[in-house]
Amino acid sequence: MGCMNSKSVRKFPAREDSLDLAAETAFTVNEVEALFVLFRSISNSIVNDGLLSKEEFQLAIFKNKKKDNIFANRIFDLFDVKKLGVVDFEDFVRSLNVFHPNASLKDKIAFSFRLYDLHNTGFIERPEVKEMLIALLFESDMKLADDVIETILDKTFVEADLKQDGKIDTEEWETFVKRNPSVLKIMTLPYLRDITISFPSFIFNSTNVERVDETSTRL
Amino acid sequence: MVILNLGRNEGQGMRLGKYELGKTLGEGNFGKVKLARDTHSGKLFAVKILDKSKIIDLNNTDQIKREIFTLKLLKHPNVVRLYEVLASKTKIYMVLEYVNGGELFDKIASKGKLKEAVGRKIFQQLIDCVSFCHNKGVFHRDLKLENVLVDAKGNIKITDFNLSALPQHFRADGLLHTTCGSPNYVAPEILANKGYDGATSDIWSCGVILYVILTGYLPFDDRNLAVLYQKILKGEVQIPRWLSPGSQNIIKRMLDVNLKTRITMAMIKEDEWFKEGYSPANPEDEEESVYIDEDFSIHDVSLEADQGSPRSPTLINAFQLISMSSSLDLSGLFEQEDVSERKIRFTSIHSPKDLVERLEDIVTEMGFRVQKKNGMLKVVQEIKTQKCLGNLSVAAEVFEISPSLYVVELSKSCGDASVYRQLCKKLSNDLGVHKKE
Numbered sequence: 001m002g003c004m005n006s007k008s009v010r011k012f013p014a015r016e017d018s019l020d021l022a023a024e025t026a027f028t029v030n031e032v033e034a035l036f037v038l039f040r041s042i043s044n045s046i047v048n049d050g051l052l053s054k055e056e057f058q059l060a061i062f063k064n065k066k067k068d069n070i071f072a073n074r075i076f077d078l079f080d081v082k083k084l085g086v087v088d089f090e091d092f093v094r095s096l097n098v099f100h101p102n103a104s105l106k107d108k109i110a111f112s113f114r115l116y117d118l119h120n121t122g123f124i125e126r127p128e129v130k131e132m133l134i135a136l137l138f139e140s141d142m143k144l145a146d147d148v149i150e151t152i153l154d155k156t157f158v159e160a161d162l163k164q165d166g167k168i169d170t171e172e173w174e175t176f177v178k179r180n181p182s183v184l185k186i187m188t189l190p191y192l193r194d195i196t197i198s199f200p201s202f203i204f205n206s207t208n209v210e211r212v213d214e215t216s217t218r219l
Numbered sequence: 220m221v222i223l224n225l226g227r228n229e230g231q232g233m234r235l236g237k238y239e240l241g242k243t244l245g246e247g248n249f250g251k252v253k254l255a256r257d258t259h260s261g262k263l264f265a266v267k268i269l270d271k272s273k274i275i276d277l278n279n280t281d282q283i284k285r286e287i288f289t290l291k292l293l294k295h296p297n298v299v300r301l302y303e304v305l306a307s308k309t310k311i312y313m314v315l316e317y318v319n320g321g322e323l324f325d326k327i328a329s330k331g332k333l334k335e336a337v338g339r340k341i342f343q344q345l346i347d348c349v350s351f352c353h354n355k356g357v358f359h360r361d362l363k364l365e366n367v368l369v370d371a372k373g374n375i376k377i378t379d380f381n382l383s384a385l386p387q388h389f390r391a392d393g394l395l396h397t398t399c400g401s402p403n404y405v406a407p408e409i410l411a412n413k414g415y416d417g418a419t420s421d422i423w424s425c426g427v428i429l430y431v432i433l434t435g436y437l438p439f440d441d442r443n444l445a446v447l448y449q450k451i452l453k454g455e456v457q458i459p460r461w462l463s464p465g466s467q468n469i470i471k472r473m474l475d476v477n478l479k480t481r482i483t484m485a486m487i488k489e490d491e492w493f494k495e496g497y498s499p500a501n502p503e504d505e506e507e508s509v510y511i512d513e514d515f516s517i518h519d520v521s522l523e524a525d526q527g528s529p530r531s532p533t534l535i536n537a538f539q540l541i542s543m544s545s546s547l548d549l550s551g552l553f554e555q556e557d558v559s560e561r562k563i564r565f566t567s568i569h570s571p572k573d574l575v576e577r578l579e580d581i582v583t584e585m586g587f588r589v590q591k592k593n594g595m596l597k598v599v600q601e602i603k604t605q606k607c608l609g610n611l612s613v614a615a616e617v618f619e620i621s622p623s624l625y626v627v628e629l630s631k632s633c634g635d636a637s638v639y640r641q642l643c644k645k646l647s648n649d650l651g652v653h654k655k656e
Contacts, residue, residue, distance in 0.1 A: 028236060030236075030303075030304070030305050030306055033306070038552065038553075042552065060551065060552050061546075061548075061549060061551035061552060062545075062546075062551060069546050071544045071546035071547050072546040075546070075547065075549070096549075099549060115547075116538070116541075129537050129538075129541070132537075132541045133537050133540060133541060135544070136540055136541050136543060136544050139544060139545070139546065140543070140544075140564050140565075141565075142564065142565065142566050142626070144566070144620070144624075148620065148621055148624065151621065152535070152536070152537050152540065152620065153537055155536060155537075156536040156537040156538065159536060160536075160538075176538075180536065180538070180539065182539055182542070183536075183538045183539055183542055185542060186542045186547045186548060189549055189550060189553075191550060191552075191553040194291065194303075196303045196304040196305065197287055197290070197291045197301060197303060197304055198291065198553055200283075200284055200287040200304050201284065202306065203271075203283070203304060203306035203311045204271065204275070204280055204306075206306035206307060206308065
C-alpha cells in the first residue's frame with residue numbers, strides 16, 4: 001500500500017488505499033472514505049498537516065485540548081501505532097476498527113488489555129488499576145475513602161487474578177472480561193455503523209467503481 | 220412458497236456491495252429508486268440512485284447533504300429510515316427502508332376517501348411524526364399525499380425530506396424565505412412571498428392531507444395556477460356537511476389563512492376529535508437507545524457474572540468503574556458536545572429503592588415527566604413551544620460500590636445542556652454524598 005504521508009493525506013485517499021484499508025478492517029470502501037472526511041476535519045483543527053496530534057485528538061473528543069489525563073493519553077498512545085507522536089489516517093482507521101460493532105471480540109479484548117496495561121509490562125498490575133481508579137474519581141469529582149478503594153481493588157483482583165500472583169495476564173483478562181462483558185462496553189462505538197450518514201461529504205469525492213457482478217467490491 | 224421477483228429483467232443480479240438490485244420502484248428528477256435485497260440478511264430495502272453529475276450541474280449538493288442529515292436526525296416509526304449512503308465515481312446511493320404499501324395518493328386515487336376512523340388513525344400518525352420533526356428543528360415543507368407511504372399494516376411513513384428546512388435556514392427574523400412545496404398543498408403565506416414559519420406551514424399542508432383523506436378530493440384545485448393560488452390565498456374551502464362536526468372543525472382550524480389563529484401542533488393534540496383512539500408512537504421504541512443506556516437500572520453485576528442472587532448484588536469491580544471515564548468514551552469524535560458534559564455522576568448513600576422514589580419526587584417537582592416502562596425509569600422534559608429543538612431526555616443508572624454506597628450516573632441522550640446541568644446539580648445536591656462528608 002502506498003505510504004500515506006502528510007501531503008497525500010490532505011487529498012482524498014486514492015482508491016487503492018481505501019481498498020486496502022477496507023480489506024484489512026470491518027469498514028467498507030465508502031466507510032473508509034467517510035472516515036477520511038472525519039479525519040481531515042479533526043487533524044487540521046490546530047495544524048493543517050494532515051496528521052492527528054495529541055492536542056487535536058483531545059480537542060476532537062473533549063472540545064478542549066488541555067484535557068490531559070492518563071486515559072486520554074493512553075488512548076492516543078495506542079492509536080499512535082508508529083510511535084511518532086502523531087496519528088496518520090492509516091493508523092486512525094486501523095485503531096478505530098477495533099471499536100467497530102462488527103470487530104471481533106478477540107481484538108476488543110486485546111485492545112482493552114493494552115489500554116489498562118499502563119506501563120506496557122504485559123500485565124495489568126494492582127498499582128496501575130489503583131492509579132486509574134483514583135484518576136476516574138478525580139475526573140468525576142467523586143470522593144471515596146481509601147478503605148473503600150482498597151476493598152474494590154481486593155474484590156477485583158480476587159475475581160480477575162486467578163493465579164494470585166498480584167497481576168493479571170492476557171489469559172486471566174480474557175476469562176475476567178467474558179464473565180464481566182460490561183467492561184468491554186467502551187470498546188464498541190455504535191456510531192461507526194452510521195459513519196456514511198454522519199459524514200456524507202465523501203459521496204462527492206468517492207473514487208469507487210461500480211461493479212455489477214458477484215465478486216463486487218464492498219462499496 | 221412465494222418467490223420474490225426482484226425484477227430480473229432490469230439489470231439481472233446487479234450488485235451494489237452487499238445489496239442485489241432489482242426492479243425500479245419509481246423515478247425522480249435526479250434518478251431512480253430501485254428495490255434491493257441485502258444478500259446477507261435477505262431484508263428488502265429501497266435504494267435511491269442519484270446521478271452525481273446532475274446534482275453537481277444543478278448545484279444541488281447541499282440539498283442532498285441536507286436530506287441525509289435530516290434523515291439521520293429523524294429516527295421515528297413514521298419516518299422512512301435511512302440506513303446507509305454509498306457512492307461511486309458517478310452515482311450516489313441512499314439505502315432506505317422499503318415500504319411495501321405504496322403511496323397514500325394511489326390508495327385514495329384508486330379506492331376513494333377513507334372511513335373516518337381509518338383516516339383519523341393515519342392523520343394521528345402524520346401529526347405525531349410531523350410534530351416529532353418540528354421538535355428536532357426540522358420542517359418538511361413539501362408534505363403531500365405522494366410523500367406519505369403506507370406499509371402493509373396500514374401505518375404511514377413520511378418520505379422525501381429533500382426540501383426540508385433546518386434551524387440554520389431561518390433568517391434573522393426567525394422565518395423561512397424560500398418558496399417550495401406542491402401547489403395544491405402549499406400554505407398561503409408561502410405564496411404571499413412573506414417570511415413564513417415552517418411549523419405553521421406544515422400544519423396547513425397536514426390540513427390539506429386530512430381533507431383529501433376524508434373527502435377523496437383536494438380542497439383547493441384549479442387547472443389555472445393563478446386561480447388556484449387565489450383560492451389558497453383567500454382560504455376559500457368548501458367543507459362537506461356530511462363530515463363529522465369534529466373533523467370539520469379541525470380542518471377549518473388547520474386551513475386558516477390567519478397565521479395568528481391557525482391551530483398549533485399542541486392544540487391539535489388536545490383536540491377531542493383527534494384524541495379519539497390516539498396512542499402516540501414512541502421514537503425510542505424504534506431506536507432502542509443505540510448510543511446511551513436510556514434506562515434507569517440498578518446495576519446488578521451479579522447477574523452478569525452469573526454468581527449470587529439478585530437480592531445480594533456483587534459489588535462493582537474496579538474495571539467497571541474505570542470504564543465510566545468520559546476520557547475513554549470516543550463518541551466525542553462524532554458529536555458536537557464534550558462527552559464529559561453528557562455524563563455526570565455522584566456517590567450516594569441512599570438505597571436503590573429510596574433513590575428511585577426520591578429521584579421521581581425531585582424531577583416531578585422540577586416540572587419534568589417520569590416515564591416508567593418495563594420497570595425502567597427515564598426523566599423527560601417535553602417542551603410545548605414550536606421552535607423547541609427537541610426534548611430533554613435523561614437516563615439514570617445506579618451502581619453498587621459497597622453495601623451502603625452507590626454511584627449514580629446520569630446520561631443525557633438529547634436536549635438542552637444548561638437545563639441538564641441544572642437537573643444534575645439539583646439531584647447531586649439532594650441525593651449525593653459531598654466531599655466534606
